[in-house]
Amino acid sequence: MAGNEPSARPRAPHLQVYKWGPHMAVSILHRASGDGLAIVGAGLFLWWLGAIAAGPEAYAAFVACIWHDPSPEISLFHQITNILGKIVLVGLTWAFFQHLFSGLRHFVLDTGAGYELKSNKLWSTVVIAAGVFATAATWLYIMAEAL
């Protein structure tokens, strides 16, 4: 690691050399969605659990922060967090489905199947499309229920 003296040894081409394809996208999305779930998702889940345990007032404060503040004069802070909360929840829904479908793809790849260029490209595309579709379907259902 000392210094960056040039080496005569051949260097492995790095990511930016390759043309982007769905298989590369699904790979990095698996990592991104997993990390999002691991940090933001797990954190929000623990916050929610803590709010349930702390009682009705604490729970109402939690809901007022991340979803909807029912008071007539909503503070600027809650105006921002109400919007942010919905973006995060939609993002977590997408991350959940993306990581789930991509994880199922990995189970198939673990058997040694699906590495042929055509099927690999096909199933990578299917995973990305299914993640977006399931997220949209979930939130359409939630909004239909709310009406």
Place this chain on the structure above:
Amino acid sequence: MGDGTHLGKVRGLGSSGHGSQHWLQQRLTALGNILLVGFLFVSLIRLPLGDHAAVLRWASDPMVALALILMVVSVFWHLRLGLQVLIEDYVHGPMLLLALVLLNFYAIGGAAYGIFTIARIALAPVTAGPGGM
């Protein structure tokens, strides 16, 4: 590459010998997550989430509480393995050790908080509602 030199082993270079264990645990916890996070997802969709009493009633059901505790174990185990790989890919040098220690604090601390909170909800004495006993 071989197994590296003795000095290399002391410095943590080369194979740690835990690769297949990590791989298998990641897959087994992934199976657990499909079932248990799937259960949480369906529950969240169906619950009236703005109603504290309804959410509390749901979470204090013994079977639900048990499923939630199992989910916390499976999820935090799985995320520890996944974030470990992320850290190993992007963090190098002395910061690597610090990052991995912080990861363990997060995973173990988060799981402990989650399990304790679920137990607190499930084992809380039932408070009498208005007009109740």
